[in-house]
Amino acid sequence: MKVAALQYTARDSRRETSEIALRLIEQACDRGADFICLPECANFLATNKASLFAKAETEASSGILAMAQNIAKQRQVTLSLGSLMMRGDDDETDNRIANRHYIIAKDGSITARYDKIHMFDANVNDGKRYRESNSFKPGTKAVMTSIEGHKTGLSICYDVRFAQLYHHYASQQAEIILTPAAFTATTGAAHWHVLQRSRAIETGAFIIAAAQKGTHDDGRQTYGHALIIDPWGRVLDDAGQEGDMAMADLDFAQVTKARASLTAWCNQSADFLK
Secondary structure, eight states: OEEEEEEEOOOSOHHHHHHHHHHHHHHHHHTTOSEEEOOTTOSOOOSSHHHHHHHOBOTTTOHHHHHHHHHHHHHTOEEEEEEEEEEOOSOTTOOOEEEEEEEEOTTSOEEEEEEOOSOOEEOOSSSOOEEGGGTBOOOOOOOEEEETTEEEEEOOGGGGGOHHHHHHHHHTTOSEEEOOBOOBHHHIIIIIHHHHHHHHHHHTSEEEEOEEEEEOTTSOEEEOOOEEEOTTSOEEEEOTTTOSEEEEEOOTHHHHHHHHHOOHHHHOOOGGGO
16 A cells, blocks of 8 residues: 655645645645545644634535545545544534544545544643644544555544553554644654654554644644654654655555564553552
8 A cells, every 4th residue: 555644734724725735635646645644634724713613614515525535536545634624513512613534435435534532732832822622622432444454543633642542543453543733843843753653663553644834824833744654663754844745655564563573552551550
């Protein structure tokens, strides 16, 4: 399987962002990708809370979702929409929106939905305060799906700091784990590679980390460095800060080999906590 992990600078405009994403999807298809992964905030990155709520979409109204379904069918590729800003539809008393990861199959159907579980409430000393819990309703379920017959676990950005989610996916024999992100430049420089490689090493799975990069319309800066990491923690490709995508061929025999050597999630013990 040939995988592309895209990175770009999402705008506050849904149209402009969708045009960027479409161009890169087409380029990845032309380069032979079978599975193409988009970053968190794939449809737009809002300048403020009012813009976020005004532009959040439903599945029926989402332009980028419809575009992705069409191109998946036309080009016969599987797509991971790292996350879209979507209006909730299950609780009329909660006005917060969902940060939702979608998997689109080659026939254009939606085969999985995952809502980001861990909210990024932090002050990382970059001049901004982040309070995702004020705007987003957290998900409550880990989600696995199948990509070309390979078990795949879904996550989004800040989730990567919570190893138990990834240990769960490993225990369910996930061969691929997706970690699309809009990592801040500050935390990215310090932690991005370490966290992504750690999750690969701990789980013995491929980590596919599509990413936002550059300076966005609200002034925030994201780190870039879309990554594809093998089950032994080796970086197969890194898009850097300026590139448009990381690409690699996945050899799933490497999952078997890594797990024959180490299965750390099976060996952990809570006895020392008693």
